[in-house]
Amino acid sequence: MLPNRARIADPFWTSYERLVRETVIPYQWETLNDRVPDAEPSYAVRNFRIAAGVEEGSFGGFVFQDSDLAKWLEAVGHSLASHPDPDLERQADELIELIVAAQQPDGYLNTYFTIKRPDMRWKSLTHCHELYCAGHMIEAAVAYYGGTGKRKLLDAMCRFADHIDSVFGAESGKLRGYDGHQEIELALVKLYRATGNERYLKLSQFFIDERGQQPYFFDREYEEGLFSPWTEDGKSGKPDNAYHQAHLPVREQTVALGHSVRAMYMYAAMADLAQLNGDRELLEACRRLWENTTTKQMYITGGIGSTHHGEAFTFDYDLPNDTVYAETCASIGLIFFANRMLQVEADSKYADVLERALYNLVLAGMAQDGRHYFYVNPLEVWPEASEKNPGKHHVKPTRPKWYGCACCPPNVARLISSLGDYVYTVNEQARTVYAHLFIGSDYETVLGGHTVKLRQHASLPWQGDVKLEVSLPEPTRFALALRIPSWCTELPRLAINGEVTDYSSGVKAGYAHIDREWSDGDRVEWLLPLSAEWIEAHPEIRANAGKAAIQYGPLVYCLEEADNGKPLASVSVRRDAPLRARFDSELLGGVVAIETKGRKRTTDGWSGQSAYRRSGSASGAASSAADIPLRAVPYFLWGNRSGGEMSVWIRVSDS
Amino acid sequence: MLPNRARIADPFWTSYERLVRETVIPYQWETLNDRVPDAEPSYAVRNFRIAAGVEEGSFGGFVFQDSDLAKWLEAVGHSLASHPDPDLERQADELIELIVAAQQPDGYLNTYFTIKRPDMRWKSLTHCHELYCAGHMIEAAVAYYGGTGKRKLLDAMCRFADHIDSVFGAESGKLRGYDGHQEIELALVKLYRATGNERYLKLSQFFIDERGQQPYFFDREYEEGLFSPWTEDGKSGKPDNAYHQAHLPVREQTVALGHSVRAMYMYAAMADLAQLNGDRELLEACRRLWENTTTKQMYITGGIGSTHHGEAFTFDYDLPNDTVYAETCASIGLIFFANRMLQVEADSKYADVLERALYNLVLAGMAQDGRHYFYVNPLEVWPEASEKNPGKHHVKPTRPKWYGCACCPPNVARLISSLGDYVYTVNEQARTVYAHLFIGSDYETVLGGHTVKLRQHASLPWQGDVKLEVSLPEPTRFALALRIPSWCTELPRLAINGEVTDYSSGVKAGYAHIDREWSDGDRVEWLLPLSAEWIEAHPEIRANAGKAAIQYGPLVYCLEEADNGKPLASVSVRRDAPLRARFDSELLGGVVAIETKGRKRTTDGWSGQSAYRRSGSASGAASSAADIPLRAVPYFLWGNRSGGEMSVWIRVSDS
CATH class of the missing domain: 2.60.40.1180 (Golgi alpha-mannosidase II)
Structure with missing residues (x-):
């Protein structure tokens, strides 16, 4: 049975729910239909039309393009649950007709394989997100059923899940495999909760149990001449099992590794299964992975994934602020994981992280206009470096418009429109x-x-x-x-x-x-006593040595160039600098800003003709700093005013 | 006329000269002949044997493989000048016989094109280092002539230069082009000095004058279907003219941009030509590029090139210590540039930088055993990050053995064996x-x-x-x-x-x-009064904010984990911390170490179960630091004891 959802009516969150309902969902619908000028076409709806036989053409977009549409439909399902909207529901019903028309007689549904590579069905799990797309459509079906009571897509997805169950499994003749991108596992649990059909729970358990067993499934695919949709010649390099969290059986995994979104989706499913099956060993693995993720590999903002190479975790305490990845989707996955852990065992540490990721990272992912998004959520930005140092090209100083790879925006939409599940x-x-x-x-x-x-x-x-x-x-x-x-x-x-x-x-x-x-x-x-506080980082986090951050309740703050000039690296505060919280109705739509006093190194005595000098000289650094007022703003609102410098961590002068 | 060279007899440098003579040159000869077990084969000598028709086979190694052999031969020439060695000279004479045998009847010499792609001769200047290899062989010929008085290779290279002069030029029917990797320009000046033949000076001037003129030569090559030896299908993307310093006529260039070795070799040639031709406009360009390179884009070690993407400059004051490139060859190029500027105008700023790069960066490039080399010279190393964070894979915590792309080791060898040119x-x-x-x-x-x-x-x-x-x-x-x-x-x-x-x-x-x-x-x-001094960086260098470095005379110092534990980021010093220089005959073969007092954050009160905490709490950071003795060692010797952490810049606690 699906748990009840709280209906949000909140001075802060209602406006976000409304933004999703009134701006994000309609805007996203236009993008899915290739109707947004100056934006890359999505092809998502068109692919379904072609697969359904109502339009001619070839497949467009990424191999996982179907999932964008599924995530949109899931957000619509959530939204209709709290805010009925007959026009939107009609639009969604028509889309569901199209989706069902694109489904194959055996229940299979994936427009990439149906249109472009029917010969490759279930032959490149490593790279093709085939079960991932299935999972998202199942989540959409469950949400739409929850929001409207309509079973059409739910029934279709049960047929698809039945088909998947006939293909995958430990039984002889079935494929002992799993997807390169976890998602089906948690989706099948949702389908089980919605239908009560234990077959789906068992199938999820199979995928979780099978993952990381030897001989490795992805290696077997590779040895059989693995197809890749990501290379021009279709050839694949040797898979990196750790990237897919398939390097060890899940119960033996101890540290968060590899692609961070995949990790989180898997951990969430593991927690679901631990709860539903009372599986202690699985629960222990979840606890270990939770501890590692949140106490050793998480940014103060709730961001996870330190490197853009593979959008991945690196290792304990490696949390660079400027070359960071911290993808919005990864923190949404962390919220899923936290939510599942809270269902197993109520411990406020899960909710603390959930709240941290929600108020800071997820909200930072979306601009106040609902039309611009961060995928990467840095804690320190120097715009010129983002432009001119290739190692920081992925760090954007302002939120770009919807991308071609639109994973994050619809993920934000479906999370915010289902926020009532997390209260x-x-x-x-x-x-x-x-x-x-x-x-x-x-x-x-x-x-x-x-x-x-x-x-x-x-x-x-x-x-x-x-x-x-x-x-x-x-x-x-x-x-x-x-x-x-x-x-x-x-x-x-x-x-x-x-x-x-x-x-x-x-x-x-x-x-x-x-x-x-x-x-x-x-x-x-x-x-709840709310006050502005200085926060320090564990000494092993080298990037934050000698620095402090500001928190006010659940909110992490940052300095922006718009308030404090640049370079922000020249700014420091004394450890005992007083913090004053003040609501400013004019600032960023009305926020509590935190004011303090700082010092700023000046360029007095620097001729511009040298980069280094003896600090013992007459014009040394001790004398070349000026007192300045500092104003910190909530991190989740950074980059809404300018493309200037930003920094969460502030240098501290001990004294 | 070639300037006289000082003969080195120095308690410090003589041992390096000897290391090059007794270890590097013989070891390198073995590598060039593919006789070092466990090392990638070089193929360099073998390619010449094949091109000369004395061996059958196909070309091996990089497109610029000939230059490794040329740089070795140049080092041999320099070495023989100061230390006659009949066996080595015989070895070199035999090699020269082979080189001359591989030369084509028209004077052309390049084993890649002779063996593998004769159809592509002079058709892919953008990518193929064809004139670059020519330049290195010319430098070798001049050095060998200088060291032994033997003209065989010099005469051969005159024939090659004459051939190049017949192919390239502004005259109708000639190719108005230049090489993707500058080097021929400064080599031709050397050939002019050795022979007095102005034709070579003019040809160098042509390459310098032509560079960056529109329509861009590399774009023209691209439009004609540019071949690339770097891709499997031989196709080339659109050239990035700035990477090759070919985006503007050289006289209009104002900031160091693109591949840093190419930039330095070009600036050195520009300075040569400015001097020899009394070319004020060219001299002004050299001065501007010098100022930009050394006052805005140079590390305190004399390292240049902030990013490994393209081994390139980024922009003013962008000098990250941990994701740095600072290739050994680039600083050798900077020394060439400084040396040429000193010949135009004696200003100690050129010699200061020359000395800085020589004592710190170039020496750091080579291990004390002469068999291990850094290509990348970081100012901050966290070995686990080098291993596990892909953005730092290029930063090695210990010097690797000779690489397949062996640009740096022979460059160190030829510089040290010609050190007498710089005094x-x-x-x-x-x-x-x-x-x-x-x-x-x-x-x-x-x-x-x-x-x-x-x-x-x-x-x-x-x-x-x-x-x-x-x-x-x-x-x-x-x-x-x-x-x-x-x-x-x-x-x-x-x-x-x-x-x-x-x-x-x-x-x-x-x-x-x-x-x-x-x-x-x-x-x-x-x-010269020598004392240990604290150095601070310009406030615009964000990476060094709140930090200081230690210098003792020309030497930059660093902290190593071997002396000071880890994490080094937890260590700080007060700005007035006294520095004590003490010679330690036991340390690293005998060095002046610098001792001071520092503070180190402890992990007292950290449970390991959280990454962040309120710093105002009872066990806050103010109380959780311990006084510790610190010992800094010369940067050029870092990494000779262990693969531990290293840091040049040390956090300063103002007080």
Whole structure:
């Protein structure tokens, strides 16, 4: 059964939901139909028309182009669930007719292989994203069914999943393989939850169990003359199993390695299976991979993946701020993983990371206009270097328009339009409802046979006041577990029906458990102390040595050239520099800015005729710094004003 | 006429000269003959045997493989000049027989084109290093003639140059082109100096004048279906003229751009021509390019070229320490350029850079065993990142063995074996002999018709005492101009025949001019104050913000993990930290080490379970640093003990 979703009604997030609904989804529909001037054509809808036989032509776009359309449809499904829109629904229904028309009699669906390489079906799992595309269409089908109750695409995807199940498996005669890009695994779990058909759960388990077993599947494909859609001659180099997280059986993996989006999608599926099957060994692997990812390989913004070479993880504590990758999609995958872990075991560390990635990295991925996106999310930008140093070409100082490879924008859209899935989880045995995120919303669940409704009011990220109203048909005992965010400098204050309440004895794994008989109309106030704080990085993170960052509640801040001039590297602060949070309604649509005092090295005494000098000389550095006011803005809004320098980490002068 | 060369006899440099003579040259000969086990074959000698018709087979190695052999032969020529060695000379004579046998009847010589692509002769200047190889063989011929007086190769190369002159030129029917990799230009100047034949000077001038004129020559080659030896199908992408410094006429160029070795070789030739032709416009271009290269795009080590993508310059002040390229060959090219500028105008800024690149970068390029070489010379190394972060794969933590593309090792060999060319220059009109480098040596020149001999004793880099003895047949008036190194913290002390002498009125452009009637047996003492100094970088160099480096005389120092633990990023010093220089006879064969006190962040209070924390917390960073002793070693010797971390720039805690 699919879990209930909270309906968002929040002063901060509602505007993002609206942006997705009113701008991103329509704009994306135009791009999928090749109707945006000056943008590369997507070919996504056209490919389906050709595969369905209603248009002539050849396949266009990437081998995984179908997934763009699937992700759009998934976002539409989520959006319709909370905001019915007959016109949008009609558009989607027509698209689903087309998709189903493109499906082959045996249930197979993939326009690349149907149009261009029918001979290669299931023959290049390493490179062709064939099951990845299937997974996205399954996720779309489940979302659309959830949003509208319509089964047409869901039924079609069950036929496709049945077909996949007939092709892949451990049984003799079946293909003992898996996809180069994980995604089908978590999608099949969703399909299982939506239909109750255990066949899909088992198929997901097969893919997870098989991965990384020897002899390696991708090596076997390679030995049989692996086809690649990425080279002119169709030839493939030897696959790098670690890039696909297929170098070891998943239960033996201990560190996050390889392509970061693939890793996250796989870990999320592993957590799903650990939960549904009570698989302790798999859960242990998930915990290890979580710890490694989030405590050794994650940026303060919630970004993951340190290198653009393979969009990949590198190794522990290697977190360069300027040559970083930190793809938006990877952090969305991290949120999926966190969400699954919270369903297995409520520990605030998962929600802390989820919130960090959501408020900082994912939001940074999208411009305030909803039409420009970062794929790469740097923590330090020098625009001239992005232009002129090839090692930084991938780091853009401003958000580009929708790309040809449009993975990130539709991923942002589907996440934000399903944000209500991330606010609460329920442990029915323990009769506990966990509030992980503090986002204004309406939520309904069933605990011990009683329908419990929670209306939440929140004022994050600018203020920390949270209120919850309980609606119940009759008094009911259950625990409301409120997350104590790691960014709270002191414990939040709790008041129940206006009375301040001590909850210290009920704190478990970062949640305040309020276990009582609740009555209709009970009011809970949860007051989160919000203040600006200096943050330091682990000494092993060499890139941040001698530097500090600013956080205010869940938000990471940054310095921008627009406020502080350049070079930002010349700016430093004393470790005890006071931070002042001030709401500025004129700035970036209204934000809390953080003000402090800094010092800036000047070029006094530098003739421009040398690059180095003795610092003991009369005009040495000690005297050539000036006091300046500094203003930091939320990282998620950087690059909305100019293409100037930006830096999250600020040099600290010890004193 | 070729200028006289000083004969090196120096406690520091003689051992390098010997290393080149006794180890590098013989070892390199083995590699050129494919006789080194476990090393990639060079094919260089074999290619000549095939081209000469004494062996059957196909061409091996890179398109520029001939140049490796030429550079070896050049080093041999230089070495024989100072250290006759009949066996080596016989070996070289035999090789020259072979080279001449491979020369074509029209004078042409290039084994790649003779063996493999005779149809492509002079048809892919963009990519094929055809004139580059010619230039290196000409340099070899001049050096061998200089070292032995034998003309066989010189005459052969005159025939080749005559052939080139018949092919290239502005005249109708000739090819108005130039090479993708500059080198022929400076070689032809050397050939002119050796032979007095102005045809070679004019041909060099043609190549320099033609470069960057529109329509672009490389574009014309491209439009005619440019062949590339670098792609499987032989097809070429559109040439990047800036990469080859062919984007603008050379006189209009203002910033160092593109492949850094090509740039330096070209600038050196430009300076040669500016001097020989009194070409003011060309000289102005040289000055501009010098200023840009050395004051905006040079590392403190004398390294140039910030990116491995194209082994190229990026832009002003972009000098990352860890993703750096700073190829050994590029700094050798910078030394060539500096040497030529000193011949045009004696200004100590040229010699300062020459010395910086020589003592730090070039020497760092070679291991103490003479058999391992850095091509890339980083200022900051984290070995695990070199291995696991693809953006740093090019940065090696230890010197690898001779590469397949062996450009740097023979370049080091030919530079060190001709080091005597860099010590002095003479301005005959002004009757001045300039001492640029302080290296023990014997030098002889003619001033105003009199033979002047200078014997220099020096103790650099460890001590600053320099002595010069003048030998003269009869008293002669001339000026001895002694460089005042930029690293002197106060003016050097001068004593003539034991008497301290005030020279302050005779300081011009960084040289103390001692203009007097000199007598046989006059003794000059030039006492350079040597001390360890903190150096800071220009505020626009973002990579060095808040950091300082240590210099002791001409030497740049670095911290190594072997002495100071890791991570080195955790180490900081106060700006007023005292530096103590101490000679340690046990360390790295005997060096002055610099000792100071530092602080090191500890991991106290870090659980390993988080990457970030509030720095205001009880166990904050302020309290979690420990005082430690620090020891810095000369940069040129880094990586001779271990594959650990290394850093030139050290974080400074202001206070």
